[in-house]
Amino acid sequence: MTPADITAALQERFGAAVTPGLATALDPFVTVEPGRLVEVCTFLRDDPRLRFEMLNDVSGVDYLETDPKKAAKAGFDPHLEVVYHLSSFTHPGRRFTLKVVLPRWKDGTPGELPEVPSVAGVWRTADWQEREVYDLVGVRFPGHPDPRRILLADDWEGHPLRKDYEFPLEYHGVRCR
Template sequence: MSEVVEKLKERFGAAVLAEEVSCGQQVVFVSREALRDVVRFLHDEMDFKHLADLCGVDYQGYKPKRPVSERFEVVYNLYSLSRKELLRLRVPVPEEDPRVPSVTSVFRVANWFERECYDMFGIRFEGHPDLRRLLMPEDWEGHPLRKDYPLELEKEWPEYERLREKARELSRYEWGGRGVRGGEHGA
């Protein structure tokens, strides 16, 4: 067990749900209720100043090597330059209440990561300053990276024809030195 895991267990007790080493990387499972405090502690006192990534996971229909407690998970990859250490936090998120606290107050870059996770998985980040879709249009229904998202849309996106017309209109312009005509790229 690493020094960081020992200090997390000492400070947060039962909020540290489990730990493991995966592909040579330390992984700590944390309760969502303690997430913001754990992240603040890691940032301020353990020098994990870089949030390298934050993503969602949907385990529906997946048969993992170890049992999972909830359908969803939010995964945080933190890095400490001074320690030269990578730490992965995994936070189980229940399907019936898909929310976790926002960590934007600790890492400003979390703003974009949390918006993407919300957009793709429907996991809400409480306390986020501007939680709205990032990749999909605002009026899009559903969350495309959920395992139960329909592969074939039941109905066409209402704005699709307007978008196609705008693309046709813009196709007469040159983009980056290449002419774009009717969907064809000119040389």
């Protein structure tokens, strides 16, 4: 199956929950509604035509231009994306990408983290990957078995890979700036 066939199969099954991505993209992708992500992932893993048994990685991207002069030309509205890279063992070499587009803050309230349902029940790999996304980009994954920070200290404040992150002044008595 070509990426276009995969997109067609997903659209046939899930309708408007799946939006086809840029046709010229190097990594073919679709954008998925956060609410139906687990269904889509289970379908991609279990459908005999698709069989994406492996989740290569989960990454979070913060789309924000902090410079107000450049913001108009940036070409995107401020938002977050969570990206899932999949590949298949049954059909070697087949790759696919899912994207979930999120607001930077849940309901537009600063400080409330946006949420994506966890796919740790579909692929075990997602456990630590989602913890890392939570740690560094600040996305909550409801349904995650162990939703703690993975790299930074447990009492760390903020999510450092957000573009508007500000360094702490001091941490446990050590000056940071």
